[in-house]
Amino acid sequence: EQSPEQLLNALLPLYLQNQLLRSLQESAASELASRMTAMNNASDNAKALAKTLTLDYNKARQAAITQEILEVVGGAAAMG
Structure with missing residues (x-):
């Protein structure tokens, strides 16, 4: 049977390794x-x-479509 000091000397390095690994x-x-x-x-x-x-793309696309419609309507109104 080991003495408490021998047991401590055997287990302490294992404990420290375990703590380091855990960290x-x-x-x-x-x-x-x-x-x-x-x-x-x-x-x-x-x-x-x-x-x-x-959203920005859709707003720009809608603005372009609206502008085209206004141009077509304006052209049709100018023609007669």
């Missing part, structure tokens, strides 16, 4: 969580930008 794993998990949050934010921003650009 490294928590650090890696934290980094991955931060990356995931950043990517989610980027994805949300891209969706919002796409929506804004679609």
